[in-house]
């Protein structure tokens with residue numbers, strides 16, 4: 202997705218002693234995911250299929 | 265969904281999209297990437313799914329439909345869902361006033377006089393479908409000026425593996441390579457998403473496909489242009505034919521007020537006339553607030569003519585209309601969602617032209633939900649054309665691929681992926697403290713990538729983001 206949403210609210214400050222890499226602080230964990238079938242239809246699916254079949258990430262696919 | 269094609273080389277293909285219904289079918293191609301629904305030689309874009317034989321001559325579409333009055337036995341209707349089915353599992357109701365399906369050595373057949381003379385032939389539903397598809401392909405080839413070789417065909421979401429195989433085989437027999445079978449509601453979503461003015465947004469869509477013999481509803485998660493079916497429902501009781509029936513009963517009763525003891529429903533020919541004109545009146549009521557019902561020699565040589573206004577129609581059809589609302593509410597519940605979660609409702613299928621059906625559905629959703637039907641939204645596409653358009657768009661996307669490539673891309677190894685159950689987002693500051701701001705919506709296939717711009721913290725640090733494993737950041 203090329204377009205980015207703009208949120209007008211600010212991010213909270215990190216604690217002053219925060220020193221982890223990339224200033225990234227997880228505040229929760231990802232809950233379970235489910236296996237579902239994406240419909241093999243449309244231009245975005247074709248891009249997905251290309252990434253999946255060539256085992257590429259989004260960034261690699263961009264190049 | 266691996267479609268074994270007749271093996272046309274990509275360079276030699278001329279591909280179209282087909283919507284093959286029990287009542288009507290449509291064909292479409294793309295011109296400069298935009299879909300065009302093709303009119304057949306009679307000028308029809310909704311082509312009745314019928315074949316009729318008179319003196320060995322084959323008629324299709326509206327010409328065949330007109331023959332239901334005087335040639336019902338040699339006219340085949342509502343056969344499409346019979347493809348790939350056992351005789352025991354089919355409902356022949358809609359064939360009542362036409363050629364009846366029969367069981368011949370386990371396959372479904374029709375006995376019709378399709379030659380100028382000699383004995384009647386027993387023709388399998390597969391052969392009937394082949395003949396009908398051949399006519400569709402011929403109309404498309406005539407329009408395009410090139411022989412159509414291949415197609416993407418839209419099918420209901422509950423079209424089983426055997427039905428798919430039977431459809432592909434019937435197409436092959438008509439020299440038509442099936443590039444891919446796609447789900448009807450997804451074809452409709454694609455038709456809308458491919459419009460030049462469309463923006464790519466994550467949304468939950470309900471597609472209500474209200475047809476002639478069946479109604480199918482689906483809840484679809486659209487995430488970054490990837491579509492996932494969350495729930496589906498099918499109903500064979502409330503559909504367009506039921507609305508025809510309501511009007512048939514109404515006009516028959518009115519006729520009998522003037523002609524006691526003559527029930528036009530008791531004579532096959534009168535019944536056929538009654539049905540044809542009732543359907544035409546129903547369609548006229550989608551446009552005008554009044555419509556005329558007029559049949560020459562409806563029964564026992566008596567002509568019959570009367571008008572009906574839309575309000576009266578809506579009153580007598582109320583039960584059927586309520587059935588559509590229940591079906592839609594039911595499938596949303598099945599997806600464990602609420603009407604508040606639905607961003608968009610796409611009305612598809614011929615019956616969706618009915619203004620009252622659209623406004624009834626409009627009333628169960630909040631004002632923020634977009635309801636795409638001709639009477640509720642000026643930007644709505646023709647609901648009768650959505651599936652053919654979507655199928656044509658998909659055909660243009662994949663026609664340059666080798667069949668093997670298409671097979672591999674539609675393989676479960678590629679299509680089955682993990683979807684997150686809950687939203688992933690960041691904490692942001694609002695008046696009431698820290699608020700969760702979703703970045704990736706639930707039911708998004710992963711890996712996924714989304715970008716949002718958030719203001720930097722007021723003082724110190726660069727920011728705090730919560731992000732999931734296996735989910736790429738951006």
Ligand SMILES: Nc1ncnc2c1ncn2[C@@H]1O[C@H](COP(=O)(O)OP(=O)(O)OP(=O)(O)O)[C@@H](O)[C@H]1O
Nearest residue numbers: 285286287288475476477478504550613614615617
């Ligand atoms: N303008 C209209 N107003 C009301 N009903 C209409 C209109 N146009 C078509 N219909 C009805 O829509 C129904 C056909 O729907 P559709 O074209 O989606 O067919 P289909 O997919 O072949 O249906 P099915 O497979 O359920 O039999 C018919 O009952 C027809 O009378």
Ligand SMILES: [Mg+2]
Nearest residue numbers: 285473475613
């Ligand atoms: Mg249909």
